[in-house]
Amino acid sequence: MIKIAVLVKEVPDTWSDRRIDPGTKRVDRDGDVVIDEINEKAVEAALQVKESGGGEVTAVTMGPKNALDAVRKALAMGADAGIHIIDEALGGSDALQTSAALAAALGSRGFDLVIAGNESTDGRTAAVPAMLAERLGLSQATFLRTLTVKDGTVTGERMTDDGHVEVRASLPALVSVTEQIAEARFPNFKGIMAAKKKPVETLGLAELGIAAGDAGGANSWSVVETVAAKPPREGGTIIKDDGTAGQKLADYLASAKLI
Amino acid sequence: MNPQLSEDEHDLSAMVRDFADTVVAPRSYEADTRHELPMDVVAQMGDLGLFGLPFPEEVGGQGGDYFSLCLAIEALARVDQSIAITLEAAIGLGAMPIFRYGTEEQKDTWLPDLVTGRALAGFGLTEAEAGSDAGATRTTAVLDDGEWLVNGSKQFITNSGTPISRFISVAAVTGERTRADGTVTKELSTIIVPHGTQGFTVEPAYDKVGWRASDTHPLTFEDVRVPEANLLGERGRGFANFLRTLDEGRIAVAALATGAAEGCVEESVKYAKSRNVFGVPIGRHQFIAFTIAQMQARVHTSRLAWYDAARRCDAGLSFKTEAAIAKLVASDAAMRNARDATQIFGGYGFMNESLVARQYRDSKILEIGEGTNEVQLMIIARSLGLDG
Numbered sequence: 293m294i295k296i297a298v299l300v301k302e303v304p305d306t307w308s309d310r311r312i313d314p315g316t317k318r319v320d321r322d323g324d325v326v327i328d329e330i331n332e333k334a335v336e337a338a339l340q341v342k343e344s345g346g347g348e349v350t351a352v353t354m355g356p357k358n359a360l361d362a363v364r365k366a367l368a369m370g371a372d373a374g375i376h377i378i379d380e381a382l383g384g385s386d387a388l389q390t391s392a393a394l395a396a397a398l399g400s401r402g403f404d405l406v407i408a409g410n411e412s413t414d415g416r417t418a419a420v421p422a423m424l425a426e427r428l429g430l431s432q433a434t435f436l437r438t439l440t441v442k443d444g445t446v447t448g449e450r451m452t453d454d455g456h457v458e459v460r461a462s463l464p465a466l467v468s469v470t471e472q473i474a475e476a477r478f479p480n481f482k483g484i485m486a487a488k489k490k491p492v493e494t495l496g497l498a499e500l501g502i503a504a505g506d507a508g509g510a511n512s513w514s515v516v517e518t519v520a521a522k523p524p525r526e527g528g529t530i531i532k533d534d535g536t537a538g539q540k541l542a543d544y545l546a547s548a549k550l551i
Numbered sequence: 552m553n554p555q556l557s558e559d560e561h562d563l564s565a566m567v568r569d570f571a572d573t574v575v576a577p578r579s580y581e582a583d584t585r586h587e588l589p590m591d592v593v594a595q596m597g598d599l600g601l602f603g604l605p606f607p608e609e610v611g612g613q614g615g616d617y618f619s620l621c622l623a624i625e626a627l628a629r630v631d632q633s634i635a636i637t638l639e640a641a642i643g644l645g646a647m648p649i650f651r652y653g654t655e656e657q658k659d660t661w662l663p664d665l666v667t668g669r670a671l672a673g674f675g676l677t678e679a680e681a682g683s684d685a686g687a688t689r690t691t692a693v694l695d696d697g698e699w700l701v702n703g704s705k706q707f708i709t710n711s712g713t714p715i716s717r718f719i720s721v722a723a724v725t726g727e728r729t730r731a732d733g734t735v736t737k738e739l740s741t742i743i744v745p746h747g748t749q750g751f752t753v754e755p756a757y758d759k760v761g762w763r764a765s766d767t768h769p770l771t772f773e774d775v776r777v778p779e780a781n782l783l784g785e786r787g788r789g790f791a792n793f794l795r796t797l798d799e800g801r802i803a804v805a806a807l808a809t810g811a812a813e814g815c816v817e818e819s820v821k822y823a824k825s826r827n828v829f830g831v832p833i834g835r836h837q838f839i840a841f842t843i844a845q846m847q848a849r850v851h852t853s854r855l856a857w858y859d860a861a862r863r864c865d866a867g868l869s870f871k872t873e874a875a876i877a878k879l880v881a882s883d884a885a886m887r888n889a890r891d892a893t894q895i896f897g898g899y900g901f902m903n904e905s906l907v908a909r910q911y912r913d914s915k916i917l918e919i920g921e922g923t924n925e926v927q928l929m930i931i932a933r934s935l936g937l938d939g
Contacts, residue, residue, distance in 0.1 A: 368562070478570050480600030481613040484562045 294347040294404040294441065294463065298338040298371065299394065299421075300331040300362040302355055303414040310414070317516040318384055318509070319414050321355075327362040330409030332476035334469050335366045338407050339477070341441045348372045350403070354382065354393055360492070367487035368479035374492035381497050384509020387415070391423035393507075396500035399428060405446060406466040410435050421468035431461035437472040453549060555858055556622075563619055567626035570599060576630040576906075582764035583909055586756065588637060588713055589764065596634075597668020602641055606650060610658065611666045617799065618861040621806035625854075628810030629817065630906065632913040633764035635810060639803045640709035640765075641665070643796060645672030648720050648741065652784030652792055657743065664717070671713055675705035675721040675744075675770060676793055685722065685739065685790055690772065692723035692742045694779060699723075699742050701750075701775040712753040712768040718745040719770060720783050722793060739789035743781040750775040761913035797922060798874050802864060804921040805857035805877035808885040811910055811917070813850045815885075815892035818907050819843050822896055833895070842891050849884035856880050875922075875930040882917035882924060889914040 304310040305324040313320045338349045351366035353359045354377035363374035377397055385393065398406065406428070411418035425432035436448035437456065447460040451470055461467075479487070497507055505511060529544070531537045545551040552561055574595055582589045596602065604620040606612025613619075620642060628635035646665040649657055649672070664670035681687040690703025701723060711719055726738040744751050754769040784792050820843060823834030833839045856877035863870035892907040893900030900907050918924045932938075 368566075478566055478599050479562075480598075481559075481563050481566075481604055481615050481619060482600055482608070484566065485559050485614065488559070 294341070294345070295402060296338045296341060296347055296349045297352050297375075297398055297401075297403040297406045298331075298334050298349060298366065299406070299408040299424075300335065300351050300353050300366050301328050301409075301412055301414075302326065302353070302359045302362045303328045303412055306413050312519045314519055316384070316509075317519050321358075325358055325361070327365045328409060328412050328414075329476075330412070330469070330471055331362065332365070332369070333471060333473050334407045334409045335369050335371060336474040336476040337439050337469050338405075339370045340474060341405070341407075341439065342370075345441060350375060350401075352394065352397060353377065354385075354390060354397075356383075363492060364487050365479070367490045367492075368483045369477055370479075370483060371490075373490055375495060376492055377495050377500065379496040379507070381504055381507045384512065385507070386509075386512040386514040387417045387419040387423060388513045389507065389511075391420050391427055393500055393502060394420070394424050395427035396502060397495055398424075404463045404465075405441065406430065406464075407439075408466070408468045410468040410470050418468075421466060425466035428466065431465040432467070433459045433461050433465065434468040435470055436467050437470050439467060439469060439473060555855075560619060560622055563615070564622045564626055567599075567601070567623045568629070570595075571627050571630045571634075575627060575634050579631040579634070579764070579906075579909070580904055582631075582633065584763075584903070586758070586763045588633070588766045590714060592634060593637065593668055593671075593713075593715075596638065600667075601638055602646070602668035603666035605642065606646070606662075606666050610650065610662045616865045617802070618858075618865050621803055621857060621861050624803055625806040625810035625813070625857075628807040629814035631764070632807060632811055632910070633762050635807045636762055636765050637671075637710060639800070639807060640673070641668070641671050643800045643803055644674035644720075645710060647799075648674065648783060648792065648796060651795075652741070652788075654780070656780070657783065661717070661743075670715050670717040671710040672717055673708045673711040673719045674793075674796065675708050675711075675719045677706045677708070678704065679706060685793060686737060688722055688724055688737065688739060690721060690723045692721070692725050692740065694725075695776075697779050698776045699779060699781060701742055701744060701772045701777065703772050705770040705772075707757070707767055708770050709765060709767050711766065711770055712756060713766045716746055716753075716766075718743050719751075720744075721772065722789055725786060725789075728787065738787045740786045741783040741789045741792065742777060743783050744772065744775055744777055748775055748777060759916075761909070761916055763912075798871050799864060800921045801874040801878040801927070802857055802860045802870070804917060805853065805860065805874070805881040808878070808881035808914070808917045809850060809853040809857055811885040811914055812846065812853060812881065812888040815888035815907055815910050816843060816846045816850055818905075818910075819846065819892045819895050839895060842895065846884075846888045846891055849880075849888055853877070853881035853884045872931055872934040875927040878921065879924050879927040879931070882914070885910070885914040885917050 302325045305326045308324045311320045349371040350373045351363045351371045352375045353362050360376050408421040435451045438449045440447050444463050446465050449456040450459045531540050578589045600613045603612035604615040605617050608614045624635045624639050649661050692699045692701045721742050721744050724737045725740040727735050728738045729735050750773040752771045757767050823839050824832050826833050860870050860873035860877045889911040893911045896907050899905050
């Protein structure tokens, strides 16, 4: 039976008007927040590993009070337990600090496999999984579109610009998965009710052993200097067909790496 | 968060709404056009546990109650009434009578597949001359050599002809009873007739105005023989049993109608904000805004009405009148909202591709099925001592 940790996060709904607070220069989390879609897929991947060979899945989140909803969603889908890292002092943490907090929470618990989404839809640094693997001293396999765990080895297809590379690592390991990994299941009513009874551990700075002087936006290694609204959309390029339109269109799509 | 709902109920509703939008809605137009129940959607509803919602876990259910089932039905009907009524009938008319009145053997035989959506069952009540007037039933079942011999025909039977339909609970006259005052009445009972039994024919599906993806057929029974053990519930208690089934069904149909009415509001708000006429979104015109405000008021009152009836039902209180009121108010809301929404959509509202057009066609049956609205008025009037 392998122990799996899956990282989940509440993010502003991508369907809503997302904004950055110009005062704090942080993402405004007061609007509609939902579990990040990539995390639902990561949870699905974790549950499939569990269902294929037995295991226990713990959903881990860091964030304010409502971040717990992401853990609850994972529990309703079928995860067994949750960890909620919550402390006012952690507000504004950058990727380095976030990975440090996660490492402190996961460190001594003996997880065989940590699964994360490849990047969140709010911060989009795509750095936390790799940083966390480094901090925990785990093998890392990022950007996987497939995932199989067998006989103590994790294998998968890592997406690259040109195609994919088959990678594998011995457990314990950390993987990050892309949106192609799986379609997330809907929790059923039994799952929703059972989720309320599953254990969720709450950890703050003290439990993590992180000094207040190292925590939060005021002590972060990266600084947001300015924030600006996305400029309004400009008109696209119109290609007139003088016989070369097909080539021009193909060149454009290739330059944007769409084909 | 709605204070009327527990956290579990809130989460269930949100989950089914998500499922309705992402899984059900994209298939609805095609299913409606083909007059075909999308079985893959039914299977996914089964995976989600929807068919087991009001049943305890011991029989493979989800451990919810009637209220939670109605929440799911409401959530589905926002985008697809056919799918919503398929669920309502599968549970209310298919699985619930077995769960409630079946013998241990009948439950073991039928419930596991019904509560997981692997099988569907129907209830054969309506006939050419018997609907809400169930006492006019003509189909007969006679005990003959240890078997029931069933003869007759049924109409408008939901979920009776799908690839996974397994049996029909058939309301039939099994004899006569003489009352204390000397009058003779029909003895009504319910007999389980499995699909594939010789003499039981599922006739071709109806060509309906609405609910076109819902599977509905006439059924005929010609010298159909089933074991004596296929009697469902007590002999002669058939009438009392389906009255309970009908009363509950009215709450579910009220929830369904509320969902339909809400779906019309959702579509209208989106359209009113995005469709520009004379340089402004049509929603800025007070007539459109007020029309939608009126529609929303109907949704809210309908919802409160079915919430009340369902809570009473789950609490074991009497709910007959409340169910009738909920069904009356909500079906009226659905029909009116569908009419207003199609008007707001203009020409597009007359195209079958638009959800509001489908809601318009689908909503008419809400004023008819599960007891016409005239029957609801009769029930409400009787509760006031006004016997017609």
